[in-house]
Amino acid sequence: MLFTGDTARLVLGNGGDSPLELTVEPWAEVHLIEPGQSRVVVTHSPSGDRSWSGTLRGDEPFRVDHRPDAVTVWANGHCFHLTDAEGTALDAEASHCPAQGLTS
Numbered sequence: 001m002l003f004t005g006d007t008a009r010l011v012l013g014n015g016g017d018s019p020l021e022l023t024v025e026p027w028a029e030v031h032l033i034e035p036g037q038s039r040v041v042v043t044h045s046p047s048g049d050r051s052w053s054g055t056l057r058g059d060e061p062f063r064v065d066h067r068p069d070a071v072t073v074w075a076n077g078h079c080f081h082l083t084d085a086e087g088t089a090l091d092a093e094a095s096h097c098p099a100q101g102l103t104s
């Protein structure tokens with residue numbers, strides 16, 4: 001079956017010369033992005049109408065808070081999936097992922 005909800009992808013690149021700390025909330029998962037590297041955060045929503053349960057403002061799949069050596073990403077869907085730039089899975093909190101179990 002095809003997943004009929006929404007998928008949002010956020011690409012984060014570290015253009016600096018020191019490691020960047022990435023925290024994915026509300027799961028508090030912490031990762032380091034090495035200089036020159038990118039990470040992709042993906043989140044899913046089951047609604048299919050571009051609404052995201054983590055925000056009251058509707059069409060906002062992500063919020064990003066930046067500090068000098070760290071960035072916090074709030075994923076407003078039901079789950080998150082973290083990959084490197086090539087798509088290799090690094091981490092996930094997918095116990096409530098609406099896209100899993102619907103694809104085969």
Ligand SMILES: [Zn+2]
Pocket residue numbers: 043044078079080081094097098099100
């Ligand atoms: Zn998911």
